[in-house]
Amino acid sequence: MNIAIDVLAILGAGSKNRGIGNYTTSQLKALFNQDKENKYFLLNFYENISLKEILDYPDNVSEYYFYLGKNEYIGKEEGFKKIFENIVKNFLETNRIDLFYFTSPFDPTVSYDISWFNNVRTVATLWDIIPYIFKKKYLSDKTTYENYMKSISFLENVDKLLAISNSAKEDMIQNFKINPEKIDVIYAGTDNDFRKINISFEEALDFKKTYNIKDKFIMCTGGDDERKNIESLIVAYSKMPKELIDEFQLVVACKLSQHSETHYYEVAKKNNVLERVILTNFVPLDHLVTLYNLAHIVAFPSKYEGFGLPVIEAMACGTPVLTSNNSSLGEIAMDAAFLVDPFDVNDISRGLVNILTEVNLNKLINRGFERIKMFTWDKVAQSTLDGIEKIESKIKVQKKLKKKIAFFTPLPPLQSGISDYSVDVLNKLSKYFTIDVFIDKGYTPDNLYNNKISVYTHNFFESKQSEYDEIIYQMGNSSYHAYMLEYVKRNPGILVLHDYNLHGLLHFVAQKEKNLDLYKQFLYEDYDINYIDEYINKLLNGTSGIQEYEIPTNGALVNYSKKVIVHSDYSKKQLLLNNINRNVRKIHHYAEIEEDVDKDEKCSNLNFEESKLILSAFGHIHETKRIMPILKAFKNLTIKYNNIQLNLVGKPDVNIENEITQFISSNNLSSKVTVTGYIGLDEFEGYIDISDICLNLRYPYNGETSGSLMRILAKGKCTIVNNIGSFSEVPDECCLKLESPEFLTQQDEIDLIYNSIESLILNPNKIITIGDNARQYAKENLDIDKIVLQYVDFINYTLINTLNASLLNEISEFILKSSGPDLKEIHKVAQTLSYLK
Incomplete structure (x- = not known):
């Protein structure tokens, strides 16, 4: 089960390092120590710190921080509530x-x-309803009362409340309509x-001097709240016989405001015990424990508590306790x-006298040690887990009908990387959805051996379209995808954009139909009309060629899509x-994570010498993959290094095939360079297996x-790789990155490729290290099972996109009004808002 926990109780300004915060910290530490099966997601809107340092959690726990602006205005301002809702959803x-799990529901x-949690079960800690029980004191203001009742x-x-005492539970049941x-x-x-x-006696003496304690003492640890009853305790103390007052000081150990401290000293002075009452104000934890141990008794006559930790803390330190007979304390x-009765000063005084003079304190101490068991x-953690698991059973019985998906894509035997991609994704997705695949006319697909998936030519879609909950279009910049264009616009769905720039495809479609106006309409979707008209005029009068890379375009498809999947931050941005x-989700291109293979065996199968250092470039062989600079650099390397081999694994583009053939022939490289032509996926992967260094260069982009990468x-x-676009997003330690050819002369590029390969030849350990890092990166980010789950999430993703230019302007104006031109604030808020994109 995946369990999210809002850590407000730990980091909220009103609870951090106080009772609720300390409780939740201890509770979660014990919970994480016990439960290694469920996955926990700690949600933090409050402070950019490491919860790992606070909770020391194991691997099944992760944490997430979202900055909501100064004073968390995104999380509570009505105008921005939709943003907060979307972040949560x-x-x-x-x-x-x-x-x-809500740890501090009244904060x-x-x-x-x-209502945001319709499909998610909910749990909250019930600390107490003390403000409601003492509403005249705490809820006298109408607005405060209304806000409190919203929390109720x-x-x-x-779905479940976890009360910290039976008293808190009974209060909730008696005052509100709730099922016990x-x-x-x-x-x-x-x-x-x-x-x-x-x-030791000497240590005790020295410590007591810190707080000006001279005699035996009665200790009280409470808080800066009238409910803690410190004033009544001071008055009750003053009513004790003089000999007891002379024997025992009263030490109140808790943080107090200046106003409260002054008030309590005035009460002590009025009751003639000023010299015997000590207000320590805040004490660190180790001092608090020492005070508990040195105290003769602990007096905690609070008027009402949800639990009352000081009672069991004192018992754990072996100190007798006087406390209230009501709420959770009794x-x-x-x-x-x-x-004692906390509302009767005389009864508190009577109790103090009795416990100091008549009660068998050793008996109380021993009972205390037994009670705290x-x-x-650990018991709190187990009870928390038990409560959660009662709800889990409800989750398990919730069953949903599988959605039915229409999936447009080319399939093998079409020579397309997207064809291979779709086969693997479809086979995995069929576990979660019923799928019909719609392909182009004119071929019979193979490699899709899955009886859960039906394949139709696209002309059948119109008669079946009412059957589908969602439509997915696998879109690349090639003619194999041309048949999808009419459907994307007419039947909006999820567009998987494998290439950001679809100019080549759109130009192909317009040229095939000999329709210049259609070409213009495609480009108008992304660019100003005047700009495109000027470009078309230059095209017609011959002063410009097709600007495929200079004018990237995709709006003819993206503008009509409900959702878009891309494989890189570059494309998303x-x-x-x-x-x-736009509703855009980055989902990594996938990879199958398999066991290492034996290079010697693979080399034998492909008729290569295992002892050679093998370089390979993969995929459709096109000038954009820098094939000619690679060949020229390789030729120079063969002069110095005889035992190297280059494989060009793929089918050469017609525009470069002759140049490649002539270069290999004229430089006597036919024994050292292999051009495979188009090959099946198994053989393709075999060439990766035998390679020591792979080249995956790109420009123009x-x-x-x-997919090969x-x-x-x-x-x-x-x-x-070249340090460009999506290739630059692969971590530096997982590949060797070269400057983009955009900034190099032809010879500089050849030299750069030569030097980078030579640096690896001379440092074989670096080849191994980079490869190991690459594999680990793939395991963590590219595993197809993880990728398909992201597909499933996005297909089922139902949020309405509320983040638009207008709302961004509102947030910007809010920041300017409240903080001035604070670029740091804008940047931090922008990072949170980017989560919605």
Whole structure:
């Protein structure tokens, strides 16, 4: 199960390093230590820090940070709520979240809506409903009351509440309409820091001087809230017999505001115990533990608590406890503490006198040690997991009918990398969807041996189109995809854009129909009419040729698509720069991750000497793949290195075939250079297996991602690429990157290729290291099973795209108004907004 946890309780300004924050930190640490089966996704909108350092979590836990602006305005301002909703929904869908856990549901830092979680089960921690029980004090303001009741309504609608005490559970049941079975009690635990420690007399004396403690003392640790009852405790203390006041000081150890500190000292002065009351204000954890250990008793007569950690912390330190007889305090303490009425000062005073003079403290201490065995973080974690798993069973019984998909693509035997790509993707996707494939007329497909998939020629689509929930178009810049154009515009769906620039395809279609106006209409989809008309005029009068690379275009298809899949950040960025409204998802090109193969055996099968250093370039042999510079660099290398071989694995383009043949012949390279022509996929991969260094260069660039490169990386081969477009996105340690030929003379490019290959020949360990890094990158990012799951998510992705130019302007104006021209703020917010794209 995939479980998302909002870490607001740990990092929220109102809870960080306080009771709720400390509780949740301990709870999650124990949970992650116990549960290695479920996957946990920590969602952080609050502080850009490492949760790993706080929670020390294992490998089945990951964390995600989204900056929501100063004071988290994106998470709570009504005008930006749709953005926050989409961030949350996108997170849920992208990570396939089954269950979402709200750790601090009353905190107003961000505002969730339960309707966002229709397909996700929800859990929340129920700390208490103290503000409602004492509404005259806490909810007297109408707005505050209404906001609080919104939180109550939210809790009423989650699937499971995890209450920290029976008292909190009963309060919720008695005050609101909620099914008792919906609430599980998980209690709290004591951290290992709270324990009995050995303190010598001298150490105790020195420590007590830190806080001006001179005698035995009664300790109280509470908080800066009237409910903690510190004032009543001071008055009750003052009512004790003088000999007890002289024997025991009262030490209040908690953080207090200046106002509260002044007030409590005034109360002490008014009741003639000013010299005997010490307010330590904030104390660090190690000091708090020492104070617990040195205290004669701990007094915690709070008016109401959801749990009351000080009670069990004191017991764990072997200190007797006086606490309240109501709420969770009596429930937790039972007979292991002395109980008093927190609303009766005289009863608190009576209790103090009794516990100091009459009660068998050793008996209380021993009962305390027994009692705290009920409250461990391991038990809290197990109870949390039990509550979650009760909901999991509901998730498992939810079954959905498979969606039916229409899938337009070329298939083998058409000589296209996209054909091979589609076969593998289809076979995997058929596990999740019912699929009909629509191909061009004129050939019979092979290699698609899957009885779950039906194949039709595209003319059958019109009669079947009402059957489909979604349509997918695999689109590349070749004539094999021309038949899809009319369908994309008429039947919008998901466009998988293998090449960013489709100019070649669109020009081919217009030229085939001898329709110049159609060519212009295609280009108008991306460019200003005047600009295109000027280009067409130059074309007609012969002052310009076809500007295929200079005028990249795809709008004739992209502009009519509901969603677009690309394989690189380069393509995604270009599409969004042209139109921010587009719904674009980057999904890596895939690779099959297979076991390493024996190079010797493969070389034997292909009639190559295993001892040779083998260089190879793959795919359709075109001038854009820098074949001639590669051949020229290789020729120079053979002068110095005799034991090298070059394979050009693919079919040469007609425009370059003669040049390649003549160069090989005239330079006597026929024994050292092999041109395979078009070959099947198995043989193609065999050539990758025997290669030591692969060359995958590119210029000019059509915005494509190379399927060959993905296979090369997955096989752990050292590859040389140009630092351009999608190729530049492969990590530097996984390939060798060359400067784009755009910035080089012809000879400079040849020399660069020569030098890069020679550097590898002279450093064979580098070849191995780059190859190992490439394989690891492929395992983590290109595994086809992971890629297909991303397809599934995006096909099922139903969010409405709310991020548009108008909304971006609103956010920009909001930042300017609240922060001025703060570029850092704009950049951080932009990073979060990019998640929606």
